[in-house]
Amino acid sequence: MGDYEFHWLIVFQAFPQMLNGAFVTLHVAVFSMFSGIVFGVLLAIGKTSNLKIPKSIASSWVEVARNTPALFQIYMAYFGLGAFGIHLSPYMAVLCALTFVNSGYLTETFRGGLQTIPRTQYVASWSLGMTKFQAYRYIILPQMFRRVYYPMTNQFIWSILMSSLGILVGMGELSGETQRLQSLSYRTLEFFIIAAAMYYVMTKFVLYSADIMSRRLFKGEI
Amino acid sequence: MIQIQGVHKSFGALKILKGIDLEVNKGEVVSIIGGSGSGKSTLLYCINGIEDIQKGRVLVDGVDVHDKSTNLNKLRQEIGMVFQQWNSFPHLTVLENVSLAPRVVLGKNKKEAQELAKHHLQHVGLGDKFDVFPTQMSGGQQQRLAIARTLAMNPNYMLLDEITSALDPELVGEVLDTLRLLRDEGMTMICVTHEMAFAKEVSDQIAFVEEGIIEEIGEAKQVIENPSNEKTKRFLSKVL
Numbered sequence: 001m002g003d004y005e006f007h008w009l010i011v012f013q014a015f016p017q018m019l020n021g022a023f024v025t026l027h028v029a030v031f032s033m034f035s036g037i038v039f040g041v042l043l044a045i046g047k048t049s050n051l052k053i054p055k056s057i058a059s060s061w062v063e064v065a066r067n068t069p070a071l072f073q074i075y076m077a078y079f080g081l082g083a084f085g086i087h088l089s090p091y092m093a094v095l096c097a098l099t100f101v102n103s104g105y106l107t108e109t110f111r112g113g114l115q116t117i118p119r120t121q122y123v124a125s126w127s128l129g130m131t132k133f134q135a136y137r138y139i140i141l142p143q144m145f146r147r148v149y150y151p152m153t154n155q156f157i158w159s160i161l162m163s164s165l166g167i168l169v170g171m172g173e174l175s176g177e178t179q180r181l182q183s184l185s186y187r188t189l190e191f192f193i194i195a196a197a198m199y200y201v202m203t204k205f206v207l208y209s210a211d212i213m214s215r216r217l218f219k220g221e222i
Numbered sequence: 223m224i225q226i227q228g229v230h231k232s233f234g235a236l237k238i239l240k241g242i243d244l245e246v247n248k249g250e251v252v253s254i255i256g257g258s259g260s261g262k263s264t265l266l267y268c269i270n271g272i273e274d275i276q277k278g279r280v281l282v283d284g285v286d287v288h289d290k291s292t293n294l295n296k297l298r299q300e301i302g303m304v305f306q307q308w309n310s311f312p313h314l315t316v317l318e319n320v321s322l323a324p325r326v327v328l329g330k331n332k333k334e335a336q337e338l339a340k341h342h343l344q345h346v347g348l349g350d351k352f353d354v355f356p357t358q359m360s361g362g363q364q365q366r367l368a369i370a371r372t373l374a375m376n377p378n379y380m381l382l383d384e385i386t387s388a389l390d391p392e393l394v395g396e397v398l399d400t401l402r403l404l405r406d407e408g409m410t411m412i413c414v415t416h417e418m419a420f421a422k423e424v425s426d427q428i429a430f431v432e433e434g435i436i437e438e439i440g441e442a443k444q445v446i447e448n449p450s451n452e453k454t455k456r457f458l459s460k461v462l
Contacts, residue, residue: 123267124305129295130326
């Protein structure tokens with residue numbers, strides 16, 4: 001060890017490009033999280049329902065998403081679909097794969113949240129003439145989101161970090177950009193130290209904003 | 223008018239209701255009394271179609287509640303329900319609890335719905351609680367909130383499911399006062415209750431239910447003071 005010499009200047013010169021990469025990382029994390037929530041809610045409702053088909057679709061989705069590596073999902077979306085003539089860009093492949101995994105995990109989180117809401121809340125909503133959809137929209141889901149808010153921010157952190165797998169299909173997110181930039185100068189250690197620090201700042205920023213948002217969103221006691 | 227005709231209800235092999243017949247006219251107050259597990263509450267849930275039935279039928283203003291073509295959401299707008307555990311919506315303020323259904327179900331705009339909610343909250347004595355969350359209130363206040371929430375839908379009927387059973391004794395009075403008010407205004411009500419004195423005071427008719435059957439039904443005072451059925455006598459001697 002001992003005689004490694006750090007060269008930081010080259011990293012700072014490439015910093016704007018790394019920021020671009022970080023932006024792509026946040027971008028894909030936000031979108032995969034957003035669509036993951038939408039699918040997750042639908043699947044969780046399907047899974048808690050008594051309807052056979054939605055229930056089995058939701059169960060198989062969760063089984064595959066939770067029990068196979070995210071890396072494989074990305075390969076399936078990029079190379080696998082490619083074999084069937086569906087060519088996704090690296091960005092789209094990673095977005096689809098992360099959405100798939102996110103919704104799988106979130107389904108279970110949401111299902112747990114839904115189970116903590118007593119049936120009497122549904123009955124009270126229906127007795128006021130609300131449709132099933134209205135009961136979910138105004139009464140059940142708002143309460144569920146409060147209960148699963150912090151597990152949900154975990155999933156968001158996971159999405160930011162796992163998007164680094166995009167490096168393997170040539171996606172220009174933070175890790176991919178860092179990999180490309182370091183290959184020009186071989187200052188590998190310096191580049192990845194800075195990239196790691198950037199991931200850290202991003203996740204801290206997300207956790208901090210989530211905390212601020214929760215105080216604005218959730219006023220009632222629960 | 224609510225007509226219950228030969229209603230049978232079971233959960234799996236467990237028979238809860240074994241042929242219930244009951245008619246409730248407009249403006250009438252009918253109380254249903256009986257021991258725990260006798261099927262009183264289940265009967266209420268069959269009236270607004272929260273529970274399905276296996277045999278018989280329930281007609282509300284001539285509409286068959288359990289017919290597949292009946293729009294239950296529409297029907298339930300006419301039938302308010304108040305619960306033992308009040309079931310207020312904990313994530314909404316008191317005002318939102320009451321104004322939500324008029325807004326999303328009846329399609330009133332926000333301002334109209336809020337005016338309506340304020341009116342009904344004042345009516346039940348919660349005029350100073352608009353922006354409070356339900357969990358910050360006492361059980362009695364939450365139960366009055368639940369009554370206001372139901373009234374804001376302007377129902378023709380009210381189903382009351384043991385609404386004072388979960389309250390501390392000193393809070394029961396305020397809820398019963400609210401019901402007296404409703405009765406004086408001519409609201410049609412079916413109350414499942416353990417408050418015998420109250421049932422005698424406000425009801426036109428009282429029905430005694432045991433093991434899924436109405437054993438005795440009659441004018442309120444007569445059922446409580448001078449029951450003719452042996453089972454009613456035995457039940458009343460235990461609770462009075």
